[in-house]
Amino acid sequence: MTDKNKPGVLAGFKEFITRGNVIDLAVAVVIGAAFTNIVNSVVNGVINPLVGAFGTKDLVGYSSCLKGPCVVNDKGETISGIHILWGSVLSAVLTFLITAAVVYFLMVVPMSRYLARQASKRKHDEVVEMAAEVEEITLLRDIRDALVSPRSGGGN
Template identity: 40%
Template sequence: MSKFLNEFKEFALRGNVLDLAVGVIIGGAFQGVVNSLVQDIISPIIGLFANKDFSNLVMTAGGVELKYGSFITALINFIIMAFVIFLIVKSMNKLATLGKNPEVAVTEECTTKVCPYCCSEISINATRCPNCTSEL
């Protein structure tokens, strides 16, 4: 049992797990900001043009209420969160490569040339073509 607890302790105290925990906490706080943005700013602005409030959209069928307006709001929240996360990851990748030198393309050196008389491929250091015996 102590071996199991030691393995769990080693796993839990890794840097990646702690980074993940911090990311989840920050993501939860950020979700509150995005929810407020959508519900308090974006939905009312869309409501001005469409004369609708998404949160009040409900379909009743057989005594069951389907709140598809809440689903639309959640979908908008997801799209905004995904876009912001995309921008953050893209900027972090750009920052990570900021100090590095761009990779130089590796060019292959030519080791052969074409004989102007017989058009066969020969060594670049050849002074006479081995196929037609012409001097180069």
């Protein structure tokens, strides 16, 4: 009971891959990965040195000891105490905020403006088209009335 009109697994996979939204997603992932490197460079090259002017070399160096004396070995592993690495959390938050701001101001805002202009243009084109249709209908009615009026006038 196989249906010959039903596409095969490979045909379905090909259709899935060639859809526009899947390709757009793949492009977005590649651009996002490259963009992450840019943001990390900004954080490591600009933000961390600015923070370093007021304290340690970068944000990752900021930490606190919650309980007892914190002893950290050469590998950065905590041997005793509860070591809170709030500097690395702050660095990650800053990286996220910078990424979100750049994406918003360089991608979302311009795209929103572009889409709004396109929608406004489409709406204007629709209004012009509707006005042309109304004018055409009026003209056709006038022609119909002009053709009908000699018949109705002569038949009485």
